[in-house]
Amino acid sequence: METKLLTGNQALALGALHAGVRVVTGYPGTPSTEALACLLALEPEGVYVEWSTNEKVALEIAAGASWAGQRALCTMKMSGLNVAYDSLISIAYSGCIGGLVVYVADDPGVHAGMAEQDSRGFALMSDLPMLDPASVEEAYRLMRSAFELSERVGSPVFVRLVGAVAHSQAPVEVEEPAPIPRRKARLVRDIARFTKAGSAICTAQHRDLLARLEKAARVIGEMGLNRLQLASKTGGLGIVASGVTASYLEEGFEIAARFGFERGAVSVLWITAVNPFPTDEVRALLRHSSTILVLEELEPYIEKGICVEARRMGFTGRIVGKLDGPFERVGEYGVEQVVRGIGAALSLPIPDDLFQGSEAAESLAAERPITFCAGCPHRGTFMAINRAIRKAGYKKNEVVVTGDIGCTILGMNPPFHTAWTEVSMGASVGLAQGFVHGGAETPVIATIGDSTFFHAGIPGLINAVQHQVPLTLVILDNGWTSMTGMQVNPGTDETFQRPGDRRVDIAELIPALGVERFFIIDPFDLDEAAATIQKALELPGVKVVLSRQECAIQAMRRGIRAGKVRVIPENCNLCKLCITHTGCPAIGIDEDTIVIDPALCYGCGLCAQVCNREAIERVGESASQRVSESAIERGSEGARE
Amino acid sequence: MSLTSRITHHASRFTHHTSRFTFDILLVGVGGQGVLSIGEIVAEAACRRSIPVNLYPIKGMAQRGGFVKAQVRLGREVTGPNIPQKGADLVIAMERSEALKAVRFVRPGGDFVLFDHVWVPMAVMLGKADYPTPEQVSEQIQEAGGRMHYLAPESLPLYKGVPVPANIFVLGAAVGHTRLADVLSPSDIVQIVQTKWTRSTERNVFAFQAGLEASIQEP
Numbered sequence: 040m041e042t043k044l045l046t047g048n049q050a051l052a053l054g055a056l057h058a059g060v061r062v063v064t065g066y067p068g069t070p071s072t073e074a075l076a077c078l079l080a081l082e083p084e085g086v087y088v089e090w091s092t093n094e095k096v097a098l099e100i101a102a103g104a105s106w107a108g109q110r111a112l113c114t115m116k117m118s119g120l121n122v123a124y125d126s127l128i129s130i131a132y133s134g135c136i137g138g139l140v141v142y143v144a145d146d147p148g149v150h151a152g153m154a155e156q157d158s159r160g161f162a163l164m165s166d167l168p169m170l171d172p173a174s175v176e177e178a179y180r181l182m183r184s185a186f187e188l189s190e191r192v193g194s195p196v197f198v199r200l201v202g203a204v205a206h207s208q209a210p211v212e213v214e215e216p217a218p219i220p221r222r223k224a225r226l227v228r229d230i231a232r233f234t235k236a237g238s239a240i241c242t243a244q245h246r247d248l249l250a251r252l253e254k255a256a257r258v259i260g261e262m263g264l265n266r267l268q269l270a271s272k273t274g275g276l277g278i279v280a281s282g283v284t285a286s287y288l289e290e291g292f293e294i295a296a297r298f299g300f301e302r303g304a305v306s307v308l309w310i311t312a313v314n315p316f317p318t319d320e321v322r323a324l325l326r327h328s329s330t331i332l333v334l335e336e337l338e339p340y341i342e343k344g345i346c347v348e349a350r351r352m353g354f355t356g357r358i359v360g361k362l363d364g365p366f367e368r369v370g371e372y373g374v375e376q377v378v379r380g381i382g383a384a385l386s387l388p389i390p391d392d393l394f395q396g397s398e399a400a401e402s403l404a405a406e407r408p409i410t411f412c413a414g415c416p417h418r419g420t421f422m423a424i425n426r427a428i429r430k431a432g433y434k435k436n437e438v439v440v441t442g443d444i445g446c447t448i449l450g451m452n453p454p455f456h457t458a459w460t461e462v463s464m465g466a467s468v469g470l471a472q473g474f475v476h477g478g479a480e481t482p483v484i485a486t487i488g489d490s491t492f493f494h495a496g497i498p499g500l501i502n503a504v505q506h507q508v509p510l511t512l513v514i515l516d517n518g519w520t521s522m523t524g525m526q527v528n529p530g531t532d533e534t535f536q537r538p539g540d541r542r543v544d545i546a547e548l549i550p551a552l553g554v555e556r557f558f559i560i561d562p563f564d565l566d567e568a569a570a571t572i573q574k575a576l577e578l579p580g581v582k583v584v585l586s587r588q589e590c591a592i593q594a595m596r597r598g599i600r601a602g603k604v605r606v607i608p609e610n611c612n613l614c615k616l617c618i619t620h621t622g623c624p625a626i627g628i629d630e631d632t633i634v635i636d637p638a639l640c641y642g643c644g645l646c647a648q649v650c651n652r653e654a655i656e657r658v659g660e661s662a663s664q665r666v667s668e669s670a671i672e673r674g675s676e677g678a679r680e
Numbered sequence: 681m682s683l684t685s686r687i688t689h690h691a692s693r694f695t696h697h698t699s700r701f702t703f704d705i706l707l708v709g710v711g712g713q714g715v716l717s718i719g720e721i722v723a724e725a726a727c728r729r730s731i732p733v734n735l736y737p738i739k740g741m742a743q744r745g746g747f748v749k750a751q752v753r754l755g756r757e758v759t760g761p762n763i764p765q766k767g768a769d770l771v772i773a774m775e776r777s778e779a780l781k782a783v784r785f786v787r788p789g790g791d792f793v794l795f796d797h798v799w800v801p802m803a804v805m806l807g808k809a810d811y812p813t814p815e816q817v818s819e820q821i822q823e824a825g826g827r828m829h830y831l832a833p834e835s836l837p838l839y840k841g842v843p844v845p846a847n848i849f850v851l852g853a854a855v856g857h858t859r860l861a862d863v864l865s866p867s868d869i870v871q872i873v874q875t876k877w878t879r880s881t882e883r884n885v886f887a888f889q890a891g892l893e894a895s896i897q898e899p
């Protein structure tokens with residue numbers, strides 16, 4: 040036994056490893072990314088780990104491994120579950136052989152962008168068991184339970200973490216088990232189970248699925264995953280807490296005690312297995328209590344389940360939660376909800392301002408919209424798009440530019456204000472076609488990053504080619520899945536692919552998809568890039584512009600810079616054109632000249648290209664000559680400092 | 681019983697904690713300032729003393745220059761990751777404007793260390809948006825009942841002619857001037873700093889020690 044300081048993601052990954060997982064797949068997405076990333080870095084012997092092209096592919100791989108008898112783990116953020124869900128429902132109908140655990144990370148409070156989706160709803164819809172660990176330590180411990188449950192029931196099992204648990208670090212007692220022998224693959228051909236041909240097969244599978252969920256309830260009971268503690272006297276308050284909310288209970292009890300709360304008088308049900316519904320425990324709690332307080336973040340799934348049981352049992356007491364109570368379906372829960380809930384349920388005099396800090400202070404804070412890193416190639420691409428729109432004779436608000444997921448979406452922020460939409464992976468391509476059919480009379484542009492294009496952009500492009508929809512797709516290819524912390528994707532340079540893996544080059548893919556008007560630009564060569572995009576805007580049909588330079592952060596980590604620039608203070612009149620056009624964080628303002636922070640500057644040369652007083656000079660060869668068409672292709676041969 | 685008396689009731693401050701105390705720390709700043717490293721050092725120092733700890737960093741979209749926040753909760757066996765408003769025993773703010781976002785979390789009577797570094801967003805640089813003054817920030821902290829400890833960025837000492845890492849200096853100041861000293865041992869922190877950065881060890885230890893002894897100014 041050893042105590043380690045781990046994040047929730049690391050704890051979950053280590054738990055899977057110690058449970059004998061053999062195949063791990065996933066697609067990066069905050070707050071889930073680190074779980075797979077840490078296993079990839081660990082390179083555990085006998086375990087296959089990969090970043091897949093998207094979550095659906097990842098899940099299919101994990102399911103295949105499970106059907107061959109191995110324990111498999113598939114990781115994703117909640118948006119990824121939407122992508123994987125088509126396969127997931129079918130896999131749920133078929134069940135599994137080796138333990139199959141699907142890790143999904145939700146983001147209540149939306150710290151990473153996208154939706155406050157409550158993935159517990161997906162467990163309900165697919166009739167799959169789901170565990171919802173309350174803490175980092177539980178994330179480790181419950182992985183073994185999840186695999187055991189999965190194999191005992193023959194069903195895939197969800198493990199869900201919220202971002203606050205996934206990203207938290209806490210000490211965990213880790214116990215490395217004796218090495219688990221590798222299972223020989225067991226190949227079972229059983230079309231009644233693994234195909235969906237015909238109503239007889241599917242309805243039988245549906246029955247099996249429901250039977251497995253029922254069995255899961257029994258096994259969860261035996262494993263003691265949910266915990267019920269009844270007060271010595273009946274008729275008091277019963278508290279139901281699930282997932283992370285349970286971790287705030289003790290603190291809440293201490294605070295509530297100052298206002299007359301008696302810990303000994305309440306019964307508590309800690310729900311770790313949120314699906315199937317813990318009917319027995321809930322019924323026991325309802326029989327014992329006069330009032331129920333339900334603490335669950337986001338959707339009132341458990342609360343509704345309790346209402347159903349209450350009605351079936353003729354329970355007439357109050358159920359305090361979101362339906363009939365003080366709580367919202369938006370945002371994270373904390374100790375405040377515990378204390379307020381207790382206050383509401385027991386009519387305790389909790390002061391209104393107990394957790395009410397001053398909002399005034401925050402309103403004085405400056406807004407800090409995030410922008411591209413210094414030297415980011417996307418900066419050049421969005422500057423070029425803006426210039427191309429202007430030169431083609433349009434105003435910025437006349438040309439629809441759909442955006443997509445990842446770093447590229449920062450093109451919506453100042454100083455670019457270019458992207459109009461952000462929907463889901465790959466959606467920029469489909470949306471753009473919709474704007475065309477919707478009657479846009481000006482050119483329509485879609486923007487997408489490389490990994491996002493591989494993930495779900497390709498079908499959209501094929502659709503545009505087949506139906507010959509006039510649009511310009513700009514693919515911003517920086518060679519990495521950057522927003523989530525620099526993962527390798529199919530287009531990453533061969534040098535960084537795993538030994539034995541190979542690169543899939545977007546430049547070869549596009550013509551093969553039937554795109555006839557295909558251009559490659561260097562985003563650090565503003566004139567050329569803008570002229571090419573302008574030309575594309577003026578041509579008919581489907582145009583694809585591939586904008587290529589490696590992610591500056593990754594290049595700088597290897598000591599590479601695109602070039603070097605120098606400020607000539609005598610020439611600068613502080614017109615600030617460089618700042619208003621690039622928004623580059625490396626540029627600051629001094630007394631009577633701009634200054635460039637040499638530690639941040641990547642030497643992309645974009646600022647020098649917009650300055651019209653020759654106050655910023657490129658030192659040595661120009662960046663666009665030194666980092667040719669594709670720095671990615673040249674890998675580590677790029678210009679070195 | 682006040683928090684201070686709860687802590688000082690321990691016979692030996694830095695030994696295994698058997699009775700209960702809690703201490704919640706909120707760290708804020710902007711990306712690239714090393715805010716999360718402070719959290720990691722504190723978490724590790726707590727681990728060394730077997731003090732239960734939960735560190736919850738929030739980086740948002742981890743771009744350089746964006747808002748960064750970390751919460752360290754010490755002393756509870758089971759603890760939720762988030763500190764409630766008016767709940768932080770100690771706030772450490774590394775940037776003036778971001779400090780304002782932490783004000784509603786300071787416990788009345790809690791410590792508020794403000795390192796008055798200024799990182800202006802573009803709109804402010806271009807004169808299109810306002811930026812808070814140190815007086816405004818200190819007024820807000822005081823109104824919230826926080827005990828302010830002000831560190832001017834100019835107070836950052838030089839080591840061999842180069843300014844030391846601000847995050848380690850500020851951590852030193854927090855240990856030297858707030859009730860964090862009742863929880864963590866400076867020698868533990870020095871050791872952790874030494875193992876965490878094997879390359880610039882001396883510089884970092886110098887930064888920490890300078891922080892311990894730093895004089896707290898008026899804004």
Ligand code: SF4
Binds near residue numbers: 612613614615618633
């Ligand atoms: S460097 Fe050029 S563009 Fe930037 S402020 Fe000075 S003169 Fe204007």
Ligand code: SF4
Binds near residue numbers: 413640645646
């Ligand atoms: S060359 Fe100019 S725009 Fe490019 S990274 Fe350096 S300062 Fe920023």
